[in-house]
Amino acid sequence: MAGNPERRAALVDAGIEVLAREGARGLTFRAVDAEAGVPVGTASNYFASRDDLLRQIDGRLHRRLAPDPEVLGDLMTAPRDRSLVAALMHDLMSRATGDRTGYLALLELRLEATRRPELRASYTESVRGDLEFGMRFHREAGLPGGDETVAVLYLAMLGLWVDHLTLPGVLDGALPGVSVPEGLVELIVGAVVPEG
Missing domain, CATH: 1.10.10.60 (Homeodomain-like)
Incomplete structure (x- = not known):
């Protein structure tokens, strides 16, 4: 090689x-x-x-789409409350839309993993590692909610990414007065993350 x-x-x-x-x-x-x-x-x-x-590609995407340490550092100076979780989710959504190609490639990897057992094993390990990191980060940062909160945020944000990145107009106007994706991020965080 x-x-x-x-x-x-x-x-x-x-x-x-x-x-x-x-x-x-x-x-x-x-x-x-x-x-x-x-x-x-x-x-x-x-x-x-x-x-x-x-x-x-999987390894590169996880590095390429990781949060910017400076941005994360700035965000983490805020109080550990629901609004900080919202800011973190907005950063995540901003990275997804800012590197649409990268996130679409991640979605393609998911689809390919359904057909390739070897890829499924390594990709499952990679994504599971990201989820566990998110849970640990949430706990150690003292953010409201627990592992269940992170799991539901993960699922809700993944659904938002899929719709917004693959069919950008599908959510437009679905909820009058709610902007896409910003307002939807706020709705997700408000519904999932406990106050306090």
């Missing part, structure tokens, strides 16, 4: 673009090479298999 880390990262990012645009069926080494603007055969020198590429 080739060892140039910058080229590998560029190929993985190209794979994310292809995955988001074409779906898992369109994710071929040739398509990744074309997206990255490198000679045909380059991706096959960097990844042992398509599954290897998918696992590396």
